[in-house]
Amino acid sequence: MTTLVHRDGQPVTIAELAPLAFAGYAHFTAMQVRGGRIRGLDLHLERLRSASAELFGRTLPDDRVRSFLRTALEAGPADVSLTATVYVASGQFTADETAEPEILIRTGPPASGPAGPLALAAVEYERFLPAVKHVGEVAKTYLMRRAVRDGFDDAAFVDRRGRISEATIWNLAFWDGDAVVWPDAAMLAGTMMGIVRRQLDRLGVPQRVQEIAPADVPAMAGAAVMNSWTPGVAVHRIGSAPVPEAPRFLDLLHQAHQAEPLTEP
Incomplete structure (x- = not known):
């Protein structure tokens, strides 16, 4: 059976759905990429490991995460904002402890925050x-x-x-x-x-x-x-x-x- 998703009466696109896809039981890390490189990469990897262990009882290997990051960055410009979201396919409101974590990586325009104060x-x-x-x-x-x-x-x-x-x-x-x-x-x-x-x-x-x-x-x-x-x-x-x-x-x-x-x- 095909699942159809509509938004405001129109079929939803992948671009419209992606920000909502894992809005329940998941965790993420966000970073600014400059020249295809990242500051504090070790801290981002540790964040993903510890959060996955807490939420899912299992983790993704660092080398696999880095491979996915490289693939995502190779597909776009050198300067981007990047969000890596880790989830399990069983989603929220389940107690499935057998599902392996998966990762969704989204890139967008680079950001530098508000000027303040x-x-x-x-x-x-x-x-x-x-x-x-x-x-x-x-x-x-x-x-x-x-x-x-x-x-x-x-x-x-x-x-x-x-x-x-x-x-x-x-x-x-x-x-x-x-x-x-x-x-x-x-x-x-x-x-x-x-x-x-x-x-x-x-x-x-x-x-x-x-x-x-x-x-x-x-x-x-x-x-x-x-x-x-x-x-x-x-x-x-x-x-x-x-x-x-x-x-x-x-x-x-x-x-x-x-x-x-x-x-x-």
Whole structure:
């Protein structure tokens, strides 16, 4: 039997269906590819391995993933945004533990993120399985849309203990004037965050991890968000608390990113 899919009364195309295909039980990693090469490739591979082990109880070999990445990149321009989504054919709402993970790779135009500075609403929210970059998180888009409606650019999350953790699609970093301060809370450790942290270490920039509550924000000398698009976009307000401009802090984040070598998959 042939399965027909329609969208707004018309047969759906593969291009229209692909973004929706694995919107339930799957995980992914997103990256910017420049000149056919990737920064932090080891972090992306580790993310896919650990998330597959958590969700499916089995993983795809790294060499197989790299082969699929190469194939996808050979089919397009040298500079792209790339998303690799891992899923099982049995999909969601099943307990099938025998299915082997498969991978969907999608490429699109390169991106560099917003210019900033951004104002973030402070909202109480904790992600399910925060250490996994999983799909189908309606709350993140809902909270971002609500924040924009209320006059902000995006939203930052505060957990039930009153700690700032992350933003909707971003990690957060703070600056105390001398050191980079990372929030201590359950969150997704982003690949950009991993790149920046290890390169800041190599550059000799002090870093520390500490609990940060909204009441602590006014004492900070700077703040930024980061994700696969960019190592740093300035944040000038979280909730009602203003955050000073910190150009040296932003420069250090971008310098750390540039210090990470580009790797062929």
